[in-house]
Amino acid sequence: MLDVVLHFAVILVVFLALPLVVGQTEHKVMAHMQSRLGPMYAGGFHGWAQLIADGVKFMQKEDVIPAAADRRVFMIAPGVALVPYLVVLIAIPLDDGFVGVDLDLGLFFVLAVMGVGVLGAIMAGWASANKYSMLGGMRAAAQLVAYELPLVLAASSVAMAAGTLSLPGIVEAWQWWWLPWQAIGGVVFFVAGLAELRRPPFDMPIAESEIIMGPMTEYTGMRFALFMLSEYAGIVVLSLLTSVLFLGGWQGPLLPGWLWTLVKVFALAFVVIWLRVTFPRFREDQLQKLAWAVLVPLALLQLAITGVVQVLV
Amino acid sequence: MICLYLGVWGVSFDWVTIAFMDGYYGSYALVAVLLAIGVAIVAGALMINRLLRPTRPTPDKLTSYECGVDPVGEGWAQSQVRYYVFTYLYVVFAVDAVFLFPWATVFDAPGYGVTTLVEMFVFLGVIALGILYAWRKRVLTWT
Numbered sequence: 170m171l172d173v174v175l176h177f178a179v180i181l182v183v184f185l186a187l188p189l190v191v192g193q194t195e196h197k198v199m200a201h202m203q204s205r206l207g208p209m210y211a212g213g214f215h216g217w218a219q220l221i222a223d224g225v226k227f228m229q230k231e232d233v234i235p236a237a238a239d240r241r242v243f244m245i246a247p248g249v250a251l252v253p254y255l256v257v258l259i260a261i262p263l264d265d266g267f268v269g270v271d272l273d274l275g276l277f278f279v280l281a282v283m284g285v286g287v288l289g290a291i292m293a294g295w296a297s298a299n300k301y302s303m304l305g306g307m308r309a310a311a312q313l314v315a316y317e318l319p320l321v322l323a324a325s326s327v328a329m330a331a332g333t334l335s336l337p338g339i340v341e342a343w344q345w346w347w348l349p350w351q352a353i354g355g356v357v358f359f360v361a362g363l364a365e366l367r368r369p370p371f372d373m374p375i376a377e378s379e380i381i382m383g384p385m386t387e388y389t390g391m392r393f394a395l396f397m398l399s400e401y402a403g404i405v406v407l408s409l410l411t412s413v414l415f416l417g418g419w420q421g422p423l424l425p426g427w428l429w430t431l432v433k434v435f436a437l438a439f440v441v442i443w444l445r446v447t448f449p450r451f452r453e454d455q456l457q458k459l460a461w462a463v464l465v466p467l468a469l470l471q472l473a474i475t476g477v478v479q480v481l482v
Numbered sequence: 483m484i485c486l487y488l489g490v491w492g493v494s495f496d497w498v499t500i501a502f503m504d505g506y507y508g509s510y511a512l513v514a515v516l517l518a519i520g521v522a523i524v525a526g527a528l529m530i531n532r533l534l535r536p537t538r539p540t541p542d543k544l545t546s547y548e549c550g551v552d553p554v555g556e557g558w559a560q561s562q563v564r565y566y567v568f569t570y571l572y573v574v575f576a577v578d579a580v581f582l583f584p585w586a587t588v589f590d591a592p593g594y595g596v597t598t599l600v601e602m603f604v605f606l607g608v609i610a611l612g613i614l615y616a617w618r619k620r621v622l623t624w625t
Contacts, residue, residue, distance in 0.1 A: 229534045230535060232531065237557050248521065256513060256520060270512045272510075299547060300559050303557065311568070321582075328586040332586075332587055391527055453565075476589070
């Protein structure tokens with residue numbers, strides 16, 4: 170019982186604190202990449218408390234629900250977007266022997282539950298009864314069709330290599346030479362994951378310069394904050410999953426396991442931010458083309474490589 | 483409020499412990515508990531928001547946003563869904579891909595070996611052929 174409480178406490182810290190750290194890092198990293206300073210005032214030292222100040226502000230904001238909206242769906246959509254990223258964390262190992270529950274279907278469970286988060290955006294897009302939201306929701310749905318298959322194929326390549334679907338089992342089976350062996354799958358998984366999170370360069374559903382804020386156009390206050398939190402929690406979950414599946418999770422020399430996990434997660438989160446600053450936004454059809462003509466064939470190639478190496482070597 | 487949530491959580495947890503902790507679904511009981519915690523976090527955040535926020539709705543404030551002009555027609559405007567063929571493709575291949583997972587865990591078990599490898603290439607071949615067909619039929623271009 171005490172063990173369970175400890176695990177849940179750590180999961181909640183990962184879920185509530187890490188996204189804020191990633192968000193603050195994004196503020197500062199993006200600013201410096203663009204020759205700005207970013208937040209400097211809140212909290213005194215390099216604006217470290219900016220996101221806390223934002224949170225306090227969001228808490229006091231009026232909750233405006235448009236008269237035309239489908240009220241009930243509109244109200245629960247942020248929750249649908251956010252909660253799956255918390256539930257997913259229970260199956261992801263953070264250290265050797267430290268995992269909420271070692272589900273024997275872990276990988277399958279994680280992919281299935283992460284998929285639910287996208288429904289939040291589609292629900293918000295539909296329920297807002299706003300043309301921009303509608304377009305954004307449709308784009309989110311289109312994106313789902315594009316990235317889900319490469320994501321699943323790349324993940325199943327790791328399952329083939331490890332011979333198990335349990336995430337701690339996969340990390341235990343991981344060897345350093347998986348890095349070159351599973352490299353293609355890793356890249357496909359990460360890129361498809363970015364599309365799932367609707368992060369730049371795949372942020373067509375949000376695309377603030379053409380459709381305002383997509384599904385989140387009509388959202389204000391706390392509900393909007395929950396959507397933002399879900400985006401950054403999504404980055405944390407994607408980085409965690411990529412490091413667990415392709416980079417060996419807690420494995421690494423010298424440092425303790427949990428620190429290795431943290432280092433890998435932040436390295437990947439940095440890449441996510443970096444990509445946002447580097448690439449212009451894709452068009453929706455370019456994403457479809459990228460997914461079906463590049464990512465899926467690459468994932469199939471990875472499956473072939475994994476199978477041949479596994480059986481013949 | 484928080485006390486109430488914790489109370490509900492405690493009760494449901496004990497109930498869950500007694501009812502489901504044993505057996506295969508035991509591990510999913512904790513998943514259900516975490517789901518409940520997640521719902522409580524969202525509900526709690528919205529509750530705090532409700533206690534702290536002002537509420538002064540005006541008809542203008544409640545209109546749909548459309549770049550500052552009055553909304554034209556309904557929000558649920560019709561638009562052409564240009565990717566529905568992709569959706570069919572996706573459903574077909576996703577169902578295929580789901581079968582990969584149980585297979586992936588046993589394909590190199592003793593006694594399978596090269597036979598399953600050949601079968602895998604048949605499977606990959608079918609998917610690749612499907613994509614190639616879709617490509618040649620110009621399904622993969624934005625219509």
